[in-house]
């Protein structure tokens with residue numbers, strides 16, 4: 001028999017679950033009205049009013065009058081509370097870093113950034129740690145987590161490989177080392193491609209996509225498989241290294257140590273080699289410049305064709321493997337496909353199993369562009385602080 005204290009505890013828990021669902025709804029549908037939210041959650045309008053009142057006192061959600069529409073009863077639109085919980089988002093890019101702050105509305109505000117990276121990883125992480133500690137000093141208890149995106153390979157809390165600078169095995173816990181000793185914020189780490197995929201699947205072109213594969217070309221290829229809005233990150237956070245699948249030349253060794261990596265055949269370094277140019281210092285800038293040429297030479301067009309075909313072939317293989325509802329592209333994959341869409345389409349079709357060819361899985365350009373990883377890290381961080389357990393702690 002349940003005691004009265006365990007009964008009230010379980011009803012409090014049930015309320016927190018409903019609160020978490022309501023917060024999810026406000027995130028997924030900005031500007032949703034109280035009436036529409038009550039309907040989606042399957043609760044009465046009285047229960048919604050009561051829940052909203054509690055969430056307003058808890059400084060989680062707030063409401064303002066909705067613009068009048070026709071003759072219906074006036075309602076309100078729901079939004080994040082102005083004093084609600086925050087996530088600090090830190091992004092380590094191939095060419096610099098950014099630190100931002102984001103509330104439950106999911107719109108990251110950049111607070112500090114650098115357009116270049118110092119040589120030593122500890123210096124870079126220390127600069128980012130200062131920016132993180134400054135936001136924490138200002139916002140205090142409102143900050144509930146730090147969510148990090150890195151343009152490299154992650155395993156647990158370590159950056160195993162950061163190709164743009166040749167860094168190996170960097171301890172990322174340094175990012176929170178400048179916070180006061182009694183502050184222990186949860187840190188969520190993610191690979192940039194995984195987080196860009198998460199952003200496309202939750203707020204981008206693949207919204208409501210079910211199973212979605214996102215592929216991004218930068219230096220090499222990265223990607224993520226997102227199932228019902230959650231990325232498959234693997235046992236140690238290292239999943240999604242699509243560029244290191246041996247779809248390339250088996251005789252060639254990749255900087256990762258493996259032979260035959262696909263990533264070696266589809267990025268700016270591959271283009272430079274095919275064009276007979278020396279290896280560019282910044283393969284992304286090199287690729288953008290080449291792509292922007294109005295009249296490429298025959299050799300340059302042949303390089304585009306080769307890269308686009310390799311991309312299309314790999315996408316086909318991954319569609320055969322994962323059976324996604326959609327494939328989304330990011331980074332250089334978008335203009336590279338556009339530069340040679342016939343080569344891409346032919347290779348994609350030829351690589352698909354015959355039964356898939358009559359209605360091939362759509363391959364769409366992502367919409368978040370360079371902000372994808374930052375937005376994905378924001379989404380992941382807010383997911384982390386809006387579980388029923390995390391809300392219980394906040395309340």
Ligand SMILES: [Zn+2]
Nearest residue numbers: 244254256261
């Ligand atoms: Zn590799």
